[in-house]
Amino acid sequence: MRILLVEDDVPLANALQKSLQGEGFVVNHVNQGKLALNALSTPDQDMIILDLGLPDIDGLEVLKQLRNKKSSLPVIILTARDSTESKVKGLDYGADDYLVKPFEIQELMARLRVIERRLGTANSSLICVGQVTLDTFSHKIFVSINGRDTSITPANKYTNNEIEIHFSKKEFMVLKALMENAGRILSREKIESKLYHWGEEVLSNAVEVHIHKLRKSLPDKFIQNVRGVGYIINNPH
């Protein structure tokens, strides 16, 4: 999940970016309304955390322009403006949620998860494709063994018919992107855009390395390579 963080308070933005990245979000930060609008003209974001008091354009104006373009990108307003009037305005202008500063980071995370669930698969935090189940909330991955597949390299503990498999944060994000798009090919560039924020240095073979690691612990042929195009997980249904 990629978040555009629009916030002119740099220490707050840095702290938020760190916390969000710790939860597996990819965060791109801008500190002005104009820069936010520029960033929103590309399809690089999945949601926005929007401060209202910005140095150039007011956050409400950014929101208004976004909605005028018929964008349904989820927006959480994060602001010191705590009047009922301001909250009503923000929500009526098309924000999905409104959180007043100072706030607890756990509350922001919970509200982001609400949006993530809404965007994702129904009301569940689970994505299931074939033998593999991925929990977007707990970040756990289970492979059902069912006696059908013996190609899974033995990982950690057994729970009933499932093996829990541990991956690094980036590997988890690659798998999540592919499972969310099961049945569709994702290009290497598309996968990269879901893993790294702007300006972050990316090794040219980073995606290949993550895929290689994933394949070692997942059922045979779960992730397929479409030569010269990208990667796909086929939905068995």
Ligand code: CA
């Ligand atoms: Ca501000």
